[in-house]
Amino acid sequence: MLETKAIATRDSYGNALVEIAKEHDNLIVLDADLAAATKTAIFKKAFPKRHIDCGIAEANMAGIAAGLSTCGYVPFMSSFAMFAAGRAYEQVRNTIGYPHLNVKIGATHAGISVGEDGATHQCNEDLALMRTIPGMVVINPCDDVEARAAVKAAYEYVGPVYLRFGRLAVPVINDEETYQFEIGKGITLREGKDVTIIATGLCVSESLKAAELLAQQGIDAMVINIHTIKPIDAELVVAGARATGRVFTVEEHSIIGGLGSAVMEVLSEYLPTKVTRIGVNDTYGESGPAKELLKKYKLDAEGIAERIKADL
Amino acid sequence: MNKLELQKKAVAVRKGAMTGVYCAKSGHPGGSLSAADIFTYLYFEEMNVDPSNPKDENRDRFVLSKGHTAPGYYAALALKGFFSIEELKNLRHVGAFLQGHPDMKHTPGVDMSSGSLGQGLSTAVGMALAAKLSNKDYRTYCLCGDGEIQEGQIWEAAMFAGHRKLDNLLVIVDNNNLQIDGTLEEVCSPYPIDEKFKAFGFHVININGNDFDEIDKAFAEAKATKGMPTAIIAHTVKGKGVSFMENNVNWHGKAPNEEEYKIAMEELEKEAAALC
Numbered sequence: 001m002l003e004t005k006a007i008a009t010r011d012s013y014g015n016a017l018v019e020i021a022k023e024h025d026n027l028i029v030l031d032a033d034l035a036a037a038t039k040t041a042i043f044k045k046a047f048p049k050r051h052i053d054c055g056i057a058e059a060n061m062a063g064i065a066a067g068l069s070t071c072g073y074v075p076f077m078s079s080f081a082m083f084a085a086g087r088a089y090e091q092v093r094n095t096i097g098y099p100h101l102n103v104k105i106g107a108t109h110a111g112i113s114v115g116e117d118g119a120t121h122q123c124n125e126d127l128a129l130m131r132t133i134p135g136m137v138v139i140n141p142c143d144d145v146e147a148r149a150a151v152k153a154a155y156e157y158v159g160p161v162y163l164r165f166g167r168l169a170v171p172v173i174n175d176e177e178t179y180q181f182e183i184g185k186g187i188t189l190r191e192g193k194d195v196t197i198i199a200t201g202l203c204v205s206e207s208l209k210a211a212e213l214l215a216q217q218g219i220d221a222m223v224i225n226i227h228t229i230k231p232i233d234a235e236l237v238v239a240g241a242r243a244t245g246r247v248f249t250v251e252e253h254s255i256i257g258g259l260g261s262a263v264m265e266v267l268s269e270y271l272p273t274k275v276t277r278i279g280v281n282d283t284y285g286e287s288g289p290a291k292e293l294l295k296k297y298k299l300d301a302e303g304i305a306e307r308i309k310a311d312l
Numbered sequence: 313m314n315k316l317e318l319q320k321k322a323v324a325v326r327k328g329a330m331t332g333v334y335c336a337k338s339g340h341p342g343g344s345l346s347a348a349d350i351f352t353y354l355y356f357e358e359m360n361v362d363p364s365n366p367k368d369e370n371r372d373r374f375v376l377s378k379g380h381t382a383p384g385y386y387a388a389l390a391l392k393g394f395f396s397i398e399e400l401k402n403l404r405h406v407g408a409f410l411q412g413h414p415d416m417k418h419t420p421g422v423d424m425s426s427g428s429l430g431q432g433l434s435t436a437v438g439m440a441l442a443a444k445l446s447n448k449d450y451r452t453y454c455l456c457g458d459g460e461i462q463e464g465q466i467w468e469a470a471m472f473a474g475h476r477k478l479d480n481l482l483v484i485v486d487n488n489n490l491q492i493d494g495t496l497e498e499v500c501s502p503y504p505i506d507e508k509f510k511a512f513g514f515h516v517i518n519i520n521g522n523d524f525d526e527i528d529k530a531f532a533e534a535k536a537t538k539g540m541p542t543a544i545i546a547h548t549v550k551g552k553g554v555s556f557m558e559n560n561v562n563w564h565g566k567a568p569n570e571e572e573y574k575i576a577m578e579e580l581e582k583e584a585a586a587l588c
Contacts, residue, residue, distance in 0.1 A: 060468035067438020099425040
């Protein structure tokens with residue numbers, strides 16, 4: 001695989017907001033004193049009057065976003081996943097989700113790849129939390145191309161959307177010229193006969209690399225990118241499971257409640273298949289450089305390949 | 313509407329709230345009655361709303377942050393013509409659009425779903441901010457409970473409203489001094505409420521919230537206040553208008569039985585007759 005460049009999806013978020021806002025006056029961005037980190041500062045520079053800093057008050061930000069949305073604005077409320085999905089969970093559930101308001105939640109710094117800030121800021125539970133809210137769309141893009149397309153799709157979709165972005169620069173694996181994003185439609189990136197890897201977020205590029213490592217050992221892995229955790233592409237999950245009869249899910253999230261759980265729910269119901277969940281094993285993260293943490297938690301290509309080979 | 317007409321309408325709002333709670337066999341009469349005069353003033357004197365066009369983008373907005381007092385709110389909306397008075401009898405019934413707490417998706421005239429305490433003021437702030445950003449002159453009103461302001465999010469919202477000088481926002485605190493577990497002082501005192509809002513950059517007015525002369529004067533003062541949001545601390549009587557419910561915390565969230573309902577309605581009808 002040719003790696004031309006690496007971009008953090010939080011940068012994609014900031015850049016996409018600027019692009020969309022050029023054409024749509026009703027797009028408005030809210031932040032909670034993290035504009036430099038969530039990259040909405042890029043938007044603030046381009047559209048200062050449409051960037052609302054709410055201060056360090058995420059619960060209030062969620063409510064303000066809800067109120068703005070009832071008046072015709074399309075607010076993107078931005079913070080770290082820990083605070084957007086965690087701190088403000090009940091506000092998102094009751095004040096945005098219940099009335100099905102047209103609010104987009106841009107959650108950056110998800111997962112252990114937050115790195116040095118450590119466990120308090122590494123949210124491995126957001127997909128689980130957001131997935132249980134009725135009517136909430138949950139998207140976890142894998143690279144810059146997909147992330148920018150996801151922001152655009154979220155803007156165009158009418159209703160609440162949770163967008164998960166990362167802090168760590170990740171390889172750009174999609175070709176902007178040919179890439180097509182559709183909410184709820186997974187993408188088969190690699191065909192294979194022996195095992196099906198279903199991955200999301202930054203684990204997609206790592207899983208593609210893992211598939212190459214497995215190939216060297218005679219294991220032919222299919223790789224599916226599930227960027228939309230909800231609604232999940234049940235058809236593709238079932239087809240992927242049928243193709244090899246053995247499924248591994250890979251996510252930078254707790255093995256409880258995220259992609260792994262969503263895939264198992266689908267397969268238990270439609271095509272019982274053995275599934276192994278690779279993710280954060282019901283534990284907290286810790287401080288350290290992001291890449292070293294991914295290695296330690298076996299979420300890099302080598303760790304994923306090792307786990308698959310051992311469990312197959 | 314003149315004062316006498318408002319007083320009569322407020323009695324009708326109280327009767328509607330009692331009927332709703334009685335038919336639901338549950339709900340919150342105490343705070344519905346304490347705020348009945350505020351509901352009445354908002355919908356029959358103050359707010360620019362049109363029941364035939366409830367989603368008019370230039371309408372004034374109202375958020376009932378203390379969403380559990382929906383029975384009083386629903387009665388005002390029904391009397392205003394957003395839906396039939398008969399509908400109040402379906403409150404809290406399966407399939408009814410009058411949910412236990414306000415549901416904007418299904419109830420005509422409701423500008424925001426609410427009920428989880430502490431969250432409504434933030435949404436009202438969002439609406440007021442939207443008006444400022446889009447140069448519209450509608451106003452946003454938000455009614456909070458005095459117990460509700462124990463929620464920290466209220467003060468996050470107040471800080472933002474003061475910081476942004478949202479003079480198109482009026483917060484009314486229904487200060488009936490009772491919450492489920494007792495008086496405010498017994499539970500966890502938020503006093504002095506007025507000084508707190510002042511500290512957050514609000515113009516503050518203390519009134520008797522069950523007196524239309526004082527309500528009228530305060531709302532006019534709020535509208536004339538520029539450069540900062542206004543908070544009206546409405547000193548009210550919980551259960552106002554039904555003798556055995558007045559100042560009795562046991563009527564915070566309990567429905568009257570048949571006999572109690574009869575007595576309540578008789579008292580309210582007597583009050584209405586006295587106003588004729």
